[in-house]
Amino acid sequence: MTVTRGLEGVVATTSSVSSIIDDTLTYRGYNIDDLAEYASFEEVIYLLWYGKLPNQTELDEFTKLLSENASLPQGVLDHFKTYPIDKVHPMAALRTAVSLLGMYDEEADVMDEEANNRKAIRLQAQLPAVVTAFSRIRKGLEPVEPRKDFGLAANFLYMLTGEEPSTVAVEAFNKALVLHADHELNASTFTARVCVATLSDIYSGVTAAIGALKGPLHGGANEAVMKMLTEVETPENAEAYVREKLANKEKIMGFGHRVYRQGDPRAKHLRKMSEKLTNLTGETKWYDMSIKIEEVFTKEKDLPPNVDFYSASVYHSLGIDHDLFTPIFAVSRVSGWIAHILEQYSNNRLIRPRADYIGSDKQTYIPISQRD
Ligand SMILES: CC(=O)SCCNC(=O)CCNC(=O)[C@H](O)C(C)(C)COP(=O)(O)OP(=O)(O)OC[C@H]1O[C@@H](n2cnc3c(N)ncnc32)[C@H](O)[C@@H]1OP(=O)(O)O
Numbered sequence: 128m129t130v131t132r133g134l135e136g137v138v139a140t141t142s143s144v145s146s147i148i149d150d151t152l153t154y155r156g157y158n159i160d161d162l163a164e165y166a167s168f169e170e171v172i173y174l175l176w177y178g179k180l181p182n183q184t185e186l187d188e189f190t191k192l193l194s195e196n197a198s199l200p201q202g203v204l205d206h207f208k209t210y211p212i213d214k215v216h217p218m219a220a221l222r223t224a225v226s227l228l229g230m231y232d233e234e235a236d237v238m239d240e241e242a243n244n245r246k247a248i249r250l251q252a253q254l255p256a257v258v259t260a261f262s263r264i265r266k267g268l269e270p271v272e273p274r275k276d277f278g279l280a281a282n283f284l285y286m287l288t289g290e291e292p293s294t295v296a297v298e299a300f301n302k303a304l305v306l307h308a309d310h311e312l313n314a315s316t317f318t319a320r321v322c323v324a325t326l327s328d329i330y331s332g333v334t335a336a337i338g339a340l341k342g343p344l345h346g347g348a349n350e351a352v353m354k355m356l357t358e359v360e361t362p363e364n365a366e367a368y369v370r371e372k373l374a375n376k377e378k379i380m381g382f383g384h385r386v387y388r389q390g391d392p393r394a395k396h397l398r399k400m401s402e403k404l405t406n407l408t409g410e411t412k413w414y415d416m417s418i419k420i421e422e423v424f425t426k427e428k429d430l431p432p433n434v435d436f437y438s439a440s441v442y443h444s445l446g447i448d449h450d451l452f453t454p455i456f457a458v459s460r461v462s463g464w465i466a467h468i469l470e471q472y473s474n475n476r477l478i479r480p481r482a483d484y485i486g487s488d489k490q491t492y493i494p495i496s497q498r499d
């Protein structure tokens with residue numbers, strides 16, 4: 128048996144959702160640079176799920192459906208109050224809440240296409256409500272209901288703070304959601320596909336995916352980047368910090384990627400946003416530090432920044448708590464997970480690879496009373 132560690136380079140499925148070819152990312156054939164520049168997150172969700180960009184009527188209807196489905200069952204909100212909320216990571220809360228949402232959905236186990244589409248809308252609409260409600264409840268605040276006249280990006284910021292967000296903030300947040308929405312067969316998407324390939328339900332697939340996204344080698348890296356920036360403190364400290372980490376053979380979070388070699392096409396958009404937003408807040412040190420870390424690190428290692436590196440200073444500049452960065456990734460990536468889950472259902476086969484056994488062999492069973 129040939130073992131490919133980490134399945135690097137292994138092609139595990141066909142897909143028409145997104146592609147990464149020669150370091151170019153497309154969603155359904157549309158270049159990410161164009162989508163980041165021009166598209167709303169709702170347009171991108173529609174594109175990922177239905178394979179085409181919506182016309183205005185379709186987009187209006189879709190946006191309305193999302194806002195009508197954003198409320199959470201009271202039981203989910205009450206549940207937040209039953210655990211030690213100040214000690215719980217929001218990704219753990221999100222993972223549990225999505226599983227719980229499945230229990231409140233009478234259609235959870237109805238597997239026909241129409242029911243799956245309705246569940247997709249509910250999940251996409253409810254994830255932002257879960258993250259923002261959790262954030263408020265742990266601060267002793269009441270959750271804020273979404274506004275019907277706001278899109279997903281504006282509503283997220285509104286539900287988080289209870290205040291109408293600025294146009295600049297909404298534009299930046301929308302762009303971040305667009306940039307994170309899908310990424311071919313990344314670890315969390317693969318997890319979702321493996322899960323639903325057993326013909327398990329969509330809630331199980333998304334719950335499993337959230338668990339995979341949480342890790343710092345994947346979505347958890349954006350929070351880890353912010354932790355690093357906080358430790359570095361000033362641009363002047365950046366060089367010594369990076370050199371010490373490298374000398375200790377530690378990783379610098381937000382750099383490297385399994386698929387990209389020359390660079391992650393999303394990073395330039397986030398870098399630009401980081402510069403703009405830190406200028407607006409007057410806290411330019413986060414951008415300056417990031418630039419310095421990139422400069423020093425890439426001189427030492429041929430590994431460019433990935434999507435997580437500059438998203439940290441972007442979210443920080445929007446006033447978002449650092450442990451919400453990865454849940455925000457999930458709010459966006461759930462659109463991609465769902466697109467892949469629906470694609471998996473449409474042409475399913477159980478995913479079940481093999482392991483090359485390297486454990487001990489020909490053991491003799493010894494009764495417990497005779498064991499050392
Ligand atoms: C949304 C996302 O999931 S994007 C990725 C987010 N994750 C991170 O930013 C965490 C930091 N980066 C990493 O850990 C890796 O680059 C990954 C997980 C993204 C990719 O992992 P892999 O393709 O398995 O590469 P792997 O970890 O084997 O690294 C290959 C070599 O590059 C080095 N390397 C890779 N990334 C980094 C890094 N960020 N800092 C320092 N060295 C690194 C490794 O130490 C290894 O060196 P070696 O061959 O001398 O042992």
Ligand SMILES: O=C([O-])CC(=O)C(=O)O
Nearest residue numbers: 309310312313314385434
């Ligand atoms: O594709 C990957 O391996 C990681 C990922 O999700 C991304 O970069 O958005």
